[in-house]
Amino acid sequence: MFRNIYYETYTNTIHLWYTADNGENKYRTEKWVPYVFQKDDNGTVKSIFGDNVKKLKFDSFKQYSDFQKNNKKDIFENNCKPDIQYLVEKYHKVDDDHINPPALKIYSCDIEVHTINNIGHFPSPQKAEEPITIITVYDWLNDHYYAFGLHEYEPKKDNVTYVYCNDDERELLDKFFSFVHTHPPDIYTGWNISLNKKMVVSGFDFPYIINRTKNLFGEDTKIYNQLSPINKVRVWKSGKDMTVIIAGVSIIDYQALYKWFSPHNLEKYTLDFVSKFEIQEQKLEYDGSLIDLYNNDWELYCDYNIRDVELIKLLNDKLGYISLVQSLALLSRAPMECYMAMTALLEGKLLTHYRRNNLCAPFFEGGVQEGYPAAYVKFPQVGLHDWIVSVDIASSYPTAIITLNMSHEKYLGRIQQITEDQVIDYVKAQHFPEFTIKKGSRLIEYTGKSLELFNKLLGKKLITVAPCGTCFKNDKRGVIAYVEKDMFDQRVKVKKKMHEIIKQINALH
16 A cells, blocks of 8 residues: 655656555656546446546646646546545555555654754744754654764663764754655654644744755755655745645644644643643753753753654554554545545545446536534523433434435435425425425426425435435435445444454453
8 A cells, every 4th residue: 555645747757655565665656647537428437427428638737737727518527636536546446444554664853953043032944043953853663763963972772873963064964864865754743843724833843954954055955855755845935834845755743633633622732741641751851941951961952852752652652643644544545644634535535436436526616615504502491391301313414414315416406495394394294385496506496296206206215305405316325425324334343343342451451
């Protein structure tokens, strides 16, 4: 299975890092261009609406992109993420229950910066005026630390390799880049190492390393490209923010990861606070400021930096969030960095279903994002009551999707000007009076024979009606409902297995 993927649009090249069936890690490149489907009576693939379609190939990404801009009729599966479409194409035949997650080489990393120009102020990753004094990476796979520091240091542990850089910051960066290029990881992680706006993580380490490298080696330097196994690092700025993309390596910031997955709402999210809360561990303590520590006790300064990358590993040993990210990626055939992007994960999951069933995705039209009311709390009936019953629906949203057969190709429209209570009564009676349905911009009147047919199909459970009046065909399972049911069943199986394991563990005690 895959570990990382990178697509170059200007050369139409897929770069794929994967683990072969024999456990060997491999890397390959392939000329590839994303595609769309087009209506064709002789096509052997079906759209979810039943149209015959065929794959339409292109010679370049530009040709693919231009075609989509100029053709919006009778095409399907447009605007897919190229890397996801490729991964689905390559791995859709792998049964989800038989996915063997590759062992990942993970580096937790941390830098220390000595403030000498703006004492009393936190170093700016945008300006990167202060020298980097030490960079440590912890290789989780091999349980080994590699530290690159300005001054001499004697490691306290056998699994620490220290590289003394002769008081030369340029040499420190050069040796660090050379090491990670020669021994590239699959994942860089750490605390606040990379920008994540969604989780309000500003990102410090990688923006600082790159900007500091430019300050020392010149604005046009490409030495930091060695962060990538194929020497491709993309950097772009937006105001004070800097985004870093490293081809072949996923940056998974653990502070963002913790904020995303943790059920706890903490008063602060420093590494020290979270470590104390989760694992009863903490950063190394010292007297005075970090500047004082650098000047007075270089040995403890290095131990402090090494401890920070260790804490990330200890947190993950308990929480397992990196494994969760990898599982989401493998199940949805999407890059690991997409773990917060629900649309990307759903795109991969649905495309996998389509490929397995000789289908293609529908046309993606886009539109304006709008908010809408979701769940609401009914006003309570005040007073003392007898015969109180508590009702809970297991996973109510998935259950509603499955029960109503909610799916794009099954959508009939929404009944107009009938209240929720009336809809419920009519569904119970399996008989509606005359009504109007709205589908898109069209209004369709249900009277006479059309109404008679509607009520007949409703009685045979071939139409479902939500309390809000939205109607779906129920002749066969819709795509969304099918995938939802499959995922729901998988979840039940996993939970059952988890409870069995817990019982076995408790029996041992």
